[in-house]
Amino acid sequence: MSLIRVESLAWHYEGAAEPALRGVSFEVERGEFVAVMGRTGAGKSTLCRCLNALIPRHSRGTMEGRVLVAGLDTARSDFYEIAGRVGMVFQDPETQFIMMTVEDEIALGLENRGVEPQAIRAAVERALAAVGLPQSYLGKPPTELSGGQKQRVAIAAMLALEPEILVLDEPTSDLDPAGKAEVFAILERLKAERAATVILVSHDSEQVARYADRVLVLDQGRVALAGPTAEVLGRVRELAALGIAAPQVAQLGFLLGWPRPAGDPRAALQRLHGARLAPPAAPLARPESEPAVKVQGLEHAYPDGTLALRGVDLELRRGEYVAIVGSNGSGKTTLAKHLNGLLRPTRGSVWVAGVEAARVRPSELARRVGYCFQNPDHQLFCQTVEEELAFGPRHLGLSEAEVRARVERVLETVGLAPWRNEHPFFLGKGQRQRLAVGAALTIEPEIIIVDEPTTGQDHAMCEEIMALLDRLNQAGHTVVIITHDMELVAEHCRRVLVMADGRIIADGSPAQVFADAEVTARARIEPPQVARLSLALDPAQPPALSVPELARRLGAPIDEAALQGIRLHTAGA
Amino acid sequence: MTLEKSLFRAYVPPDAFVRRMHPLTKIAIVVVLNLVTLWATDPYSTALFLAICVALVLLSRSPLSAIRGFLLTLLGLMQLLTAAYILLSVKPGTVTYLERRLVLLSSSGGELVWHILISDRTIADALALDMRLVVLILAMAFFMVTTNDRDIVYGLRKLRLPLAVSLIVALIFRAISISVDDFYAVREAMRAKGADVGTGPIWRRVRDYVYLMVPLFVLVVRRSEEVSLAIEARGIPIRRPGRTVYHSLPFHREDWLLLAAFGALLVATLLIPRLTGASIGAPLRWLVESLWR
Numbered sequence: 001m002s003l004i005r006v007e008s009l010a011w012h013y014e015g016a017a018e019p020a021l022r023g024v025s026f027e028v029e030r031g032e033f034v035a036v037m038g039r040t041g042a043g044k045s046t047l048c049r050c051l052n053a054l055i056p057r058h059s060r061g062t063m064e065g066r067v068l069v070a071g072l073d074t075a076r077s078d079f080y081e082i083a084g085r086v087g088m089v090f091q092d093p094e095t096q097f098i099m100m101t102v103e104d105e106i107a108l109g110l111e112n113r114g115v116e117p118q119a120i121r122a123a124v125e126r127a128l129a130a131v132g133l134p135q136s137y138l139g140k141p142p143t144e145l146s147g148g149q150k151q152r153v154a155i156a157a158m159l160a161l162e163p164e165i166l167v168l169d170e171p172t173s174d175l176d177p178a179g180k181a182e183v184f185a186i187l188e189r190l191k192a193e194r195a196a197t198v199i200l201v202s203h204d205s206e207q208v209a210r211y212a213d214r215v216l217v218l219d220q221g222r223v224a225l226a227g228p229t230a231e232v233l234g235r236v237r238e239l240a241a242l243g244i245a246a247p248q249v250a251q252l253g254f255l256l257g258w259p260r261p262a263g264d265p266r267a268a269l270q271r272l273h274g275a276r277l278a279p280p281a282a283p284l285a286r287p288e289s290e291p292a293v294k295v296q297g298l299e300h301a302y303p304d305g306t307l308a309l310r311g312v313d314l315e316l317r318r319g320e321y322v323a324i325v326g327s328n329g330s331g332k333t334t335l336a337k338h339l340n341g342l343l344r345p346t347r348g349s350v351w352v353a354g355v356e357a358a359r360v361r362p363s364e365l366a367r368r369v370g371y372c373f374q375n376p377d378h379q380l381f382c383q384t385v386e387e388e389l390a391f392g393p394r395h396l397g398l399s400e401a402e403v404r405a406r407v408e409r410v411l412e413t414v415g416l417a418p419w420r421n422e423h424p425f426f427l428g429k430g431q432r433q434r435l436a437v438g439a440a441l442t443i444e445p446e447i448i449i450v451d452e453p454t455t456g457q458d459h460a461m462c463e464e465i466m467a468l469l470d471r472l473n474q475a476g477h478t479v480v481i482i483t484h485d486m487e488l489v490a491e492h493c494r495r496v497l498v499m500a501d502g503r504i505i506a507d508g509s510p511a512q513v514f515a516d517a518e519v520t521a522r523a524r525i526e527p528p529q530v531a532r533l534s535l536a537l538d539p540a541q542p543p544a545l546s547v548p549e550l551a552r553r554l555g556a557p558i559d560e561a562a563l564q565g566i567r568l569h570t571a572g573a
Numbered sequence: 574m575t576l577e578k579s580l581f582r583a584y585v586p587p588d589a590f591v592r593r594m595h596p597l598t599k600i601a602i603v604v605v606l607n608l609v610t611l612w613a614t615d616p617y618s619t620a621l622f623l624a625i626c627v628a629l630v631l632l633s634r635s636p637l638s639a640i641r642g643f644l645l646t647l648l649g650l651m652q653l654l655t656a657a658y659i660l661l662s663v664k665p666g667t668v669t670y671l672e673r674r675l676v677l678l679s680s681s682g683g684e685l686v687w688h689i690l691i692s693d694r695t696i697a698d699a700l701a702l703d704m705r706l707v708v709l710i711l712a713m714a715f716f717m718v719t720t721n722d723r724d725i726v727y728g729l730r731k732l733r734l735p736l737a738v739s740l741i742v743a744l745i746f747r748a749i750s751i752s753v754d755d756f757y758a759v760r761e762a763m764r765a766k767g768a769d770v771g772t773g774p775i776w777r778r779v780r781d782y783v784y785l786m787v788p789l790f791v792l793v794v795r796r797s798e799e800v801s802l803a804i805e806a807r808g809i810p811i812r813r814p815g816r817t818v819y820h821s822l823p824f825h826r827e828d829w830l831l832l833a834a835f836g837a838l839l840v841a842t843l844l845i846p847r848l849t850g851a852s853i854g855a856p857l858r859w860l861v862e863s864l865w866r
Contacts, residue, residue, distance in 0.1 A: 049802075052806060054802060054805055054806055057805070058801075058802060058805050079808070080808045080810055082808075083805070083806060083807065083808030084808050087806075087807075088806040088807075090799065090802070090803055090806070092799060094751065095796055095799035095800050095803055096800075096803040097747065098740065098743050098744060098747065098800075098803075098804065099723075099726070099743055100721070100722050100723040100726065100743070100746065101723060104723065104819070104820075107819040108807070108809065109807050109808065109809065110817075110819070111816055111817050111818060111819050112736075112808070112809050112810070112816055114815035114816055114817050115817060116817060117817060117818070117819050117820075117821065120817070120819045121819075143747075143750060157807070158807070161807075161808075337761075340765055342761050342764060342765060361769060362764045362765065362767075362769070363764065363767040363768065363769045366764075366765055366766055366767035367767070370765075371762075371765040373758065373761070373762050373765075375758070377788055377791055377792050377795065378755065378758040378759050378762050378788055378792075379759070379762035379763075379765075379766070379788070380787075380788055380791075381759075381763065381784040381785070381787045381788055382784070382787070383787075391766055391768075391784075392766040392767050395766060395767040395768045396767045425791050439766065440765075440766070443766065443767065
């Protein structure tokens with residue numbers, strides 16, 4: 001008998017226009033690792049909540065069909081019995097913690113089950129060891145850990161209860177590459193050592209290809225594709241139509257006309273063995289414009305003594321498209337916040353368009369430098385989309401006619417005109433992110449800085465946001481993005497600043513940076529799959545930065561029809 | 574950046590005796606000191622309670638940096654309270670330093686007069702009031718710099734209160750730390766859009782803070798939903814028999830001794846005036862007067 005059996009499951013949230021799930025059926029055997037993919041709103045999280053009976057217990061709506069876990073109907077069995085069998089980890093590690101130390105957090109569920117204190121201690125130590133954290137972490141507050149460590153503690157708290165099934169709902173989407181690697185290493189270990197049954201929701205097809213036995217793709221609440229991982233991820237065109245980017249090597253296989261393109265980079269490398277890699281087209285030169293930003297000897301120490309920047313020198317020219325990359329704590333955001341005066345240098349100087357940033361108020365600099373924070377919810381203050389876009393220019397004292405004109409222009413640019421009177425609270429996350437970018441645009445800054453523009457968004461939304469930034473750059477704005485997404489860096493940016501320990505350790509084109517193994521290792525960044533593949537094929541050549549580029553350099557005739565096959569389809573805003 | 578995010582944070586060294594004290598003992602001490610200060614208002618009793626507070630703070634080995642915030646608050650409040658008391662109370666004493674009658678309002682219906690009388694008694698009473706304030710704030714400082722939020726949650730669970738109580742307290746502490754982060758992030762976002770929050774005319778400051786409340790409220794709503802989901806997903810029922818408590822937090826001998834001592838202080842403060850007609854500070858008064866002579 002299957003461990004999980006979902007039969008014709010449908011769920012309609014009360015008040016929603018459309019059902020979240022419509023007739024979903026599948027089975028999962030004990031010890032299987034199943035990935036659930038799909039664009040935002042496809043029903044992935046709803047499905048996860050049905051598996052551990054949070055739906056229908058926690059939500060109002062109408063349910064049809066049934067979910068059986070170890071033979072128990074989740075809707076009709078004791079909720080705590082099901083919750084004990086199905087452990088769940090959520091996207092945001094911050095909101096999963098209740099207690100003040102790692103030890104208490106892991107012990108809480110065990111206390112609740114009436115486990116004796118001596119046995120709790122042993123179980124807590126076992127769970128912590130299972131996620132590879134030392135015992136010295138027991139007394140630490142979970143909030144003071146890194147993102148990856150937080151998710152490991154969340155997984156440990158779940159493992160301590162010894163559930164039969166682990167459900168992880170986008171556990172790595174808020175993490176930096178190092179944090180992602182930590183979490184996936186734990187999942188790999190659980191799979192190998194405990195034969196754990198895992199349901200993983202993820203947008204990361206590369207990691208899915210590496211770990212999952214089977215893939216389930218949802219679209220508008222229905223199962224659109226299902227099957228063994230290699231088979232599903234090889235259906236590149238169908239995945240793109242569903243808003244999912246197949247692994248880059250599978251996309252490459254599709255463009256090269258392989259009969260069964262798969263997501264395995266080793267298989268791709270074997271297949272390409274002996275292939276000749278042509279040199280790339282000449283990269284675009286840096287614009288010969290005047291400096292937009294000049295940073296000299298910049299150091300910054302926070303009040304608690306943390307030295308976040310240790311001597312940064314930098315010049316950004318007008319019209320550049322720059323990425324700042326590096327692991328968490330490397331100084332990326334601290335550097336960016338100096339460019340619009342939110343932070344003042346401890347030592348050194350920052351000049352923006354010929355003005356020393358420390359000598360003017362941040363509100364004055366806001367005219368020149370727009371800054372978009374990572375979380376759109378931190379920067380939307382108003383009651384309607386229109387008011388939100390007007391907030392900045394009104395604060396700068398512009399005339400009402402000018403404010404209206406700018407709002408109209410930006411509403412079109414960010415594609416939110418139909419929602420002009422909507423409260424930002426009720427927009428989807430992608431729309432809120434675009435609104436946040438739009439709100440910075442109405443100020444018409446010369447420089448726009450966007451911190452993690454695509455975190456937690458599906459591929460189609462990422463492409464929408466990046467297309468918007470591309471248009472801004474083409475219109476002459478200097479664009480600076482802070483990101484962990486190397487595919488995005490490779491495909492959009494022309495210059496990369498790599499930061500580590502408060503310093504810029506590399507400054508060059510994406511190809512130069514990705515080819516430097518020492519830099520990528522030190523900054524803990526992983527170049528895109530095509531870059532790694534092209535370097536493996538010919539280390540002497542600059543790496544490819546996109547799938548079409550690598551296909552062309554391998555001699556494949558790439559036409560628009562072929563490119564359409566890998567281009568993601570959006571489901572509307 | 575590390576922000577000071579915990580409302581309660583134990584600053585004292587781990588080997589200090591107050592770190593071993595049960596949080597309920599500390600709560601009891603603070604409650605007793607508050608009650609006796611409100612009950613016995615004469616300067617000598619207040620001085621006795623102040624001496625006890627200072628001794629507690631010194632014995633706790635709390636670093637000055639940790640209680641600096643409390644002391645600064647105290648200084649501001651004391652100045653305000655002293656000025657208000659001296660200028661607004663009319664208490665004749667043996668020596669009068671200043672007496673004025675200011676007519677604030679005069680009409681056919683009568684006059685509104687501000688009678689300022691500064692005497693030796695006004696000043697003595699103002700100082701006594703200040704001392705009582707010092708006792709209340711130092712007692713709270715003793716508790717807040719020697720206790721962390723974890724101890725408080727343990728203490729509540731030790732009382733065998735329903736899980737909901739300790740869970741809600743724990744979540745409030747977590748919410749405070751997250752909201753502090755959110756507040757700073759939202760304020761930065763407003764500044765990045767050209768709003769100089771906290772500057773300019775008062776109406777603009779109020780308006781900016783109203784704007785600031787919108788995302789904070791939205792974040793609280795979103796996070797509440799996520800947190801409640803996470804708690805539910807872990808199968809933590811609010812009412813369930815047979816729960817165990819992992820951390821045994823025993824009462825030590827010192828806890829019992831301190832509880833007995835502060836219990837005795839409370840009883841003595843309440844009973845001595847009834848039995849003898851003098852306050853608990855009477856021996857101190859006798860000592861001071863003997864030395865003065």
